[in-house]
Amino acid sequence: MTDHDLQAEAADLHEQLPPTANLSQDEIEDKLSTLVGEYQVPLDEARRSVRNSLTEETDAEQGDFDGQDQAAVVEDIDEAEQWVDLTAKVVELWEPRSDSIAQVGLLGDETGRIKFTAWATSDLKQLSEGKVYQLENVVTDEYEGDYSVKLNRTTTITELDTDIEVGDNTTELTGALVDIQNGSGLIKRCPKTDCTRVLQNGRCSEHGEVDGEFDLRIKAVLDDGDSTQDVLFNKEATEELTDLTLAEAKQMAKDALDTSVVADDIGEEILGRYYQVSGPEMGRYLLANEFEQVGQVDDPDAILSRARVI
Amino acid sequence: MSQSQDDNAPSREIAHRVFAAEFNDATHTFQESEEDRAPVYALLPTGAKANRVFIAGTLTETNNVGTEDEYWQGRIVDPTATVFTYAGQYQSEAAAFLRKTEPPAFVAVVGKPRSYETDDGNLNVSLRPEHISVVDAKTRNRWVTDTATQTLDRIEAFDDSNPYARMAREQYGGNIEQYRQHTIEALESLDSIEENGDLETLEATQATDTGSKTDDDGGTTVNTEPPETATTDAGTASGQADSPNADTETESDGNGLGEFDDTL
Numbered sequence: 001m002t003d004h005d006l007q008a009e010a011a012d013l014h015e016q017l018p019p020t021a022n023l024s025q026d027e028i029e030d031k032l033s034t035l036v037g038e039y040q041v042p043l044d045e046a047r048r049s050v051r052n053s054l055t056e057e058t059d060a061e062q063g064d065f066d067g068q069d070q071a072a073v074v075e076d077i078d079e080a081e082q083w084v085d086l087t088a089k090v091v092e093l094w095e096p097r098s099d100s101i102a103q104v105g106l107l108g109d110e111t112g113r114i115k116f117t118a119w120a121t122s123d124l125k126q127l128s129e130g131k132v133y134q135l136e137n138v139v140t141d142e143y144e145g146d147y148s149v150k151l152n153r154t155t156t157i158t159e160l161d162t163d164i165e166v167g168d169n170t171t172e173l174t175g176a177l178v179d180i181q182n183g184s185g186l187i188k189r190c191p192k193t194d195c196t197r198v199l200q201n202g203r204c205s206e207h208g209e210v211d212g213e214f215d216l217r218i219k220a221v222l223d224d225g226d227s228t229q230d231v232l233f234n235k236e237a238t239e240e241l242t243d244l245t246l247a248e249a250k251q252m253a254k255d256a257l258d259t260s261v262v263a264d265d266i267g268e269e270i271l272g273r274y275y276q277v278s279g280p281e282m283g284r285y286l287l288a289n290e291f292e293q294v295g296q297v298d299d300p301d302a303i304l305s306r307a308r309v310i
Numbered sequence: 311m312s313q314s315q316d317d318n319a320p321s322r323e324i325a326h327r328v329f330a331a332e333f334n335d336a337t338h339t340f341q342e343s344e345e346d347r348a349p350v351y352a353l354l355p356t357g358a359k360a361n362r363v364f365i366a367g368t369l370t371e372t373n374n375v376g377t378e379d380e381y382w383q384g385r386i387v388d389p390t391a392t393v394f395t396y397a398g399q400y401q402s403e404a405a406a407f408l409r410k411t412e413p414p415a416f417v418a419v420v421g422k423p424r425s426y427e428t429d430d431g432n433l434n435v436s437l438r439p440e441h442i443s444v445v446d447a448k449t450r451n452r453w454v455t456d457t458a459t460q461t462l463d464r465i466e467a468f469d470d471s472n473p474y475a476r477m478a479r480e481q482y483g484g485n486i487e488q489y490r491q492h493t494i495e496a497l498e499s500l501d502s503i504e505e506n507g508d509l510e511t512l513e514a515t516q517a518t519d520t521g522s523k524t525d526d527d528g529g530t531t532v533n534t535e536p537p538e539t540a541t542t543d544a545g546t547a548s549g550q551a552d553s554p555n556a557d558t559e560t561e562s563d564g565n566g567l568g569e570f571d572d573t574l
Contacts, residue, residue, distance in 0.1 A: 176364055223364065251318045274456075307490060
């Protein structure tokens, strides 16, 4: 390691700093030199470390330093196999379903939430729920329209002493409810642990014939005249939307000796009405977390004025 | 809004908002693909294709016009005109609805435009329902403003850069001023309904409309003939327009077969 190397490295880093950064090339060289000289840190690692500290000190975007990685926010992730840097909070950790997965859960930043997976073979530092991390070199992935990020062997994890107000990817739509799809109303799910699959003719596609557990849900189509959106109401949402409880639905099906009466009854309640629905999008569905039936618009006169001047 | 996971699966057809007067004029139908069961579209005079529509109004009369099997006709009146809807054995849910529902009632219908030739050679358009439900006045009024807005959107986009506007000009002559007038009338009619509020006054406000469409003795107006001589069907390309199979379109309908769907 020569001084010349350090000088060149410092010049290189200095050049990439935003003009607002109040840091000279000499100061950068000092930092590098301390790490490399006194602490015997390899130059690559020293460079990375200084770069990080500069990022924090100067608010330079990580992407300024590196052509490959882009500092990203969750809502902008819309392509697989992109290398990105995220600053995100661990919203939730889930139980890994396989030994090959070290950690799995949800990350979030101001713009939304995204699933993450850390592989056991990557041998990474464990993330803790509720903590905020700077995650460099994570790879995006896509499955059936849902995006996730994968932590890997090259990912660096830096815990940050800050908090993030995590956004919730909420989409809000208003339209007419024009259809209720198959699999709505009173359904049965597989009772096996961790399996919630909906039974088809008493069979689970994974566990075969089982004694199902009753549940209520609605898979509906919301149509605003320009586009359509599949909307999913879970049991709680269905009960609130229809004023029909699971117990009442079961009784109704028992009386009729037919579960389909429940979906028919729900259809009469909700089809052809206008709703405003909001919630996160999961695959093709908007999950209806909040919703209300909407009536007449406040100001038909504005539309009338428009009609008169066309 | 919605994006299909399978690029081969056509997305669901949008339910176009259209006033009765324009709907009844949408006699020209066409397809955009040679494929089996490709959707059939009715051409709206304001320049849009519609395989599915959403119409709300007052159900003023129901009649079983079938000879052997039940075949229910419903008259649905909006501020601009009357739409005729027909439901037979393959629309059993809608037929049951028309059998049991006592007019007058506000209803909302999602369905397919269907054009047919009458005995005297005229083309008529009726509505084949997928769903009918009783709704309240605020939903019906919401529909009026929604439909007004979307009709105005179409009128504003009615120029030669829009292929359906060009088609409408060829097929119908391109005079769309009347649809703007209908929209204005529809919006103006909201005031009176809003003030009076409910169904009691509704019969009165719409009696003139109903009267102009039919004889009181239920006589032989063109529209009351059941469309048994269907020539085209804006649901499918199939010749058997009313068979249950033909009713199924090739659009994705959420069977929930994917693992993801199943666990939600």
